[in-house]
Amino acid sequence: MPINLSPILDRWQFLAYGLWTTLVVSSLAISLGFGLGLFIGLLRTYYGRWLDVPCGFFVDTMRSIPVLVILIWAYFGIPLITGISWSTTTAGIVGLGCHLSAYVAEVIRAGLTSIRPGQFRAGLTLGMSPFQIVRTIIVPQAAIRMLPPLGSLVIITVKDSAIAAVIAVPELMRQSQIIAQWTFRPFEVYTVAMIVYFLICFPLARGIDRLYRRLAPLGSS
């Protein structure tokens, strides 16, 4: 079977743009997901039941519906309901970010509640305010414990950004589909795309592992 890389080499800019979009969509979705997730996680951990119920409903809904469906909703459904129309890329970022935020919120909540309540009480007896205790005692320890699950969520989001090809976000997967259709060389195009994804995700995973191994002793209490 002759391998012919010219379809890719001739159109490398088209694919490079896809790679760039993948990186932009992933990082913006990660920022949105982590911001929103942190907010929801804190609300669910430290505020009363009346906020826990709607936040819990949002989180569990995002956890029980496929990303594909969320993305299709973000691109086709939201504009139909609200009348706001947005680009596929924005819809992709919002969809991926909302999906991610539910998982981040769960990790944050589990991490914060894993710090023994005695530490909170100890802080109170020392005259610290609850905000001070959370900021200076709980979060630094919990953050290290949360690192491995949050790290895998980052990688999952980079991989999930490929699903945004379904709503035609011009990221690496989508650009590869287009070139594969033009050139009838699916083997070369999809294999190269796979290698590129691997080269992003694998070092990222190893990097997070190493970071955690260096920081892990600081997180034990």
Added chain:
Amino acid sequence: MNLDWSVVWDHRRQFLDGALMTILLTVVTMSLALPGGLLLALLRLSPLRPVRLCATAFVEFFRATPLILQIYWAFYVLPATFDIRLPDFATGVIGLSLNVSAFNSETFRAGIISVRQGQTNAGLALGLSKTQVFIYIILPQAIMRVLPALANTWVSLFKDTSLVSTIAIAELSYVSLQIRARTFRFLEMLTAMAAIYWIMGYPQAKLADWIHRRFKVQE
């Protein structure tokens, strides 16, 4: 905006078939990926270095690339380049099972490693063979410990079956999008699709949470 929900009810048979296909895909994939994952985990713990390296490369590769791309690869590259023609359903199940096997193998490996060395030594001292030690002592404990992680993988798999809609397998998302395209009832179909996934996925997510609480490894 006028909504016409009767169109959802009119297509209840198609939705039901789609939902059943989603469940079938999940069950078939998981029943292949559990033994597959265990086998890969054992290969990764093998004393032979080449075996270990191959298994590790396989697992890391499938874990570090998008599932949708793997499914595309199986669907477009296998027939075009290698002349392997499989029914769509088989292609989808193969793509999903290879991916989930890789994830399961990491879960099993972690579970097997977590059982202390002393237990293997104790078993060997009692005159059990290595295989007996693994089957009667290590594996039962490892499985109990990895149940929560397996439950999570199950829920992810259930949702990820939606990705095979891109290769025209008539599961829930594909069916919903097809009806949407035929009837132009966009919002009704999108709502029905999300609602059916929710009805099926929500109890599974809650069950996974319960398994987490029930089988959590105590510190």
